[in-house]
Amino acid sequence: MIPSNTPVMTAPNATDAPDMAPINHGRVTPALLSSFSTMALRRKPSPRERSADVNMRHAATTATPVEPARPAARVAAFSRVTSSVREGLTAYEAACPNTKPAAVLPRRVFATRKAPTGKIQRQTTSRMHFAVLICASVATMTALALDNGLMRTPPMGWLAWERFRYSFNVYKSYMLFGSVVNIAVLLPSSENLFIDMADRLYEDGWKELGYVYVNIDDCWSSMNRDKDGRLQADPKRFPGGIPKLARYMHDRGLKLGIYGDMGTHTCGGYPGTTLDKIEIDAQTFADWEVDMFKFDGCYSNAVDQELGYPLMSKALNATGRPIGYSCSWPAYQGGLPPKVNYTQLGQICNLWRNYGDIQDSWSSVLNIVDWFFENQDILAPAAGPGRWNDPDMLIIGDFGLSMDQSRSQMALWAIMAAPLFMSNDLRTISSGAQSILQNKMIISINQDPLGIQGRRILKEKSGIEVFWRPLSNNASALVFFSRRTDMPYRYKTSLSKLNYTTGSYKATDVYTDQTDVLKDSTEFVVSVNPTGVVMWYVSAPGKLQYHPFIRGDKLRRHAYDAEQNNFL
Ligand code: GLA
Numbered sequence: 001m002i003p004s005n006t007p008v009m010t011a012p013n014a015t016d017a018p019d020m021a022p023i024n025h026g027r028v029t030p031a032l033l034s035s036f037s038t039m040a041l042r043r044k045p046s047p048r049e050r051s052a053d054v055n056m057r058h059a060a061t062t063a064t065p066v067e068p069a070r071p072a073a074r075v076a077a078f079s080r081v082t083s084s085v086r087e088g089l090t091a092y093e094a095a096c097p098n099t100k101p102a103a104v105l106p107r108r109v110f111a112t113r114k115a116p117t118g119k120i121q122r123q124t125t126s127r128m129h130f131a132v133l134i135c136a137s138v139a140t141m142t143a144l145a146l147d148n149g150l151m152r153t154p155p156m157g158w159l160a161w162e163r164f165r166y167s168f169n170v171y172k173s174y175m176l177f178g179s180v181v182n183i184a185v186l187l188p189s190s191e192n193l194f195i196d197m198a199d200r201l202y203e204d205g206w207k208e209l210g211y212v213y214v215n216i217d218d219c220w221s222s223m224n225r226d227k228d229g230r231l232q233a234d235p236k237r238f239p240g241g242i243p244k245l246a247r248y249m250h251d252r253g254l255k256l257g258i259y260g261d262m263g264t265h266t267c268g269g270y271p272g273t274t275l276d277k278i279e280i281d282a283q284t285f286a287d288w289e290v291d292m293f294k295f296d297g298c299y300s301n302a303v304d305q306e307l308g309y310p311l312m313s314k315a316l317n318a319t320g321r322p323i324g325y326s327c328s329w330p331a332y333q334g335g336l337p338p339k340v341n342y343t344q345l346g347q348i349c350n351l352w353r354n355y356g357d358i359q360d361s362w363s364s365v366l367n368i369v370d371w372f373f374e375n376q377d378i379l380a381p382a383a384g385p386g387r388w389n390d391p392d393m394l395i396i397g398d399f400g401l402s403m404d405q406s407r408s409q410m411a412l413w414a415i416m417a418a419p420l421f422m423s424n425d426l427r428t429i430s431s432g433a434q435s436i437l438q439n440k441m442i443i444s445i446n447q448d449p450l451g452i453q454g455r456r457i458l459k460e461k462s463g464i465e466v467f468w469r470p471l472s473n474n475a476s477a478l479v480f481f482s483r484r485t486d487m488p489y490r491y492k493t494s495l496s497k498l499n500y501t502t503g504s505y506k507a508t509d510v511y512t513d514q515t516d517v518l519k520d521s522t523e524f525v526v527s528v529n530p531t532g533v534v535m536w537y538v539s540a541p542g543k544l545q546y547h548p549f550i551r552g553d554k555l556r557r558h559a560y561d562a563e564q565n566n567f568l
Helices: 030-042 054-059 072-081 085-095 127-140 191-203 241-251 275-287 302-319 342-348 362-374 376-382 403-415 431-437 440-446
Strands: 008-010 108-110 124-126 156-159 167-176 179-188 213-215 255-261 292-296 324-327 351-353 388-390 420-422 455-459 464-470 476-482 489-494 504-509 515-519 523-528 533-539 546-551 554-561
Touching: 156 191, 156 255, 191 213, 191 241, 213 292, 241 255, 255 275, 275 302, 292 302, 302 324, 302 342, 324 342, 342 376, 362 376, 362 403, 376 455, 403 431, 403 440, 403 464, 403 476, 403 533, 440 533, 464 489, 476 489, 476 523, 523 533
Parallel strands: 008 523, 156 213, 156 420, 213 255, 255 292, 292 324, 324 351, 351 388
Antiparallel strands: 108 124, 167 179, 455 464, 464 476, 476 533, 489 523, 504 515, 504 533, 546 554
């Protein structure tokens, strides 16, 4: 029995309709078919090969050698720097006295992804080439680690990939049997998409809340580099080039992000940034006045990645332009130590993708949530101001989540101190989705200056889970999340059961604004909708010293070291 004086905080209405847009994007029209056929030529790996399944990514470092043949130009570049084996060795040893000598580098390095041509190809690179190339780069760069002072709180903005991939829909009017019919036509993404999104961020209140990045993802470039070996935007789709877009953003107080890949090709089959191209690409982005760079890892191998990600960090630093650096490296290494070195990542990257790609579905969100919280002991200490774990984009406002699930994604991303990159269509977003994404209290929890990543502190048999994040001013955030699929669940607990110290606390439900003052011993009930959350901001009267923590599914008490964001 729940006592009648028990405060009840409810989740927002469980009966909210899923956030579905009215348009059938899957419809095949002649125009759509013709744009598909053009793109089929470009979009080399099939959707199945490119599936976001993290297993594929992990397999990428162990699978059969399949890198496409190295273009002649690149071979020439390699030969230039390796005019003789002797010269190469000397250069390597002189530049890198403390690093691995060439002799211990693998004799042959095989890349591991299917060639964009679809053919299984094999490419080898001699260890000497690697040695000389790396050290030539290392020797010319002075900065030792990422030193851009950026992203002291998780970056926020909009990112094209999940919602728009390599294309987007426009609507064209056709006369059909005497009447006008509007048909969705799929076109490759172009500068208009980014301009539209910038306009929405600027005009619809997003920018003031912190959503300032507008990030281009894969498939923006031309299939060939220019005569000087620089990447260039596809001139048809980006007629003003990237500098025009950067100016457009900067004029509105926004920032521009761009995408590249530490391999022979991007995941979508466009030109990649091989080791010999790192400096020139970093400089190109700086010359274009880009503000953020996401470095993906398709069509490469573990050895190249180990060299390339730190080199790019140094190369970006060496340009003198502060460019936020997002590394997909850990996602290609399985996301966990010993393969992933989170200390090193924190020194060279501002954020990093740890895990597979998010898709537009609740199961995808749950899969990511499970992985991140199951590995929270490893991941949470890695995060802090200027260095963030990235569970991938917010899909709120798309097609796959109900309103409850949208609230859950927002709440859990805030607990994780995750970068908040929306991937949705801000031109047509529903007011419900917009109000979740623009929730000031959740954004301020996400952006808390301490930058401590929160944790799951309880997993109840009932399917209720409790998440907690310490915040500045001795405050904290609590999320009660339901994995149930039946009906709203009345979860009864008290702050002392959640290991808050003695005292009285003001708890504000961030979605309903309802506030209650609770003693630590007060029993309360939260009603949590299936797949939904109740999220509280808790102002604390005193410093929290002990918190519950799960090991082996048992609740244990551990002293919490706020500086290390770790339990002792
Ligand atoms: C990878 C990344 C995605 C996206 C695509 C683009 O799958 O993880 O976020 O950038 O490549 O091809």
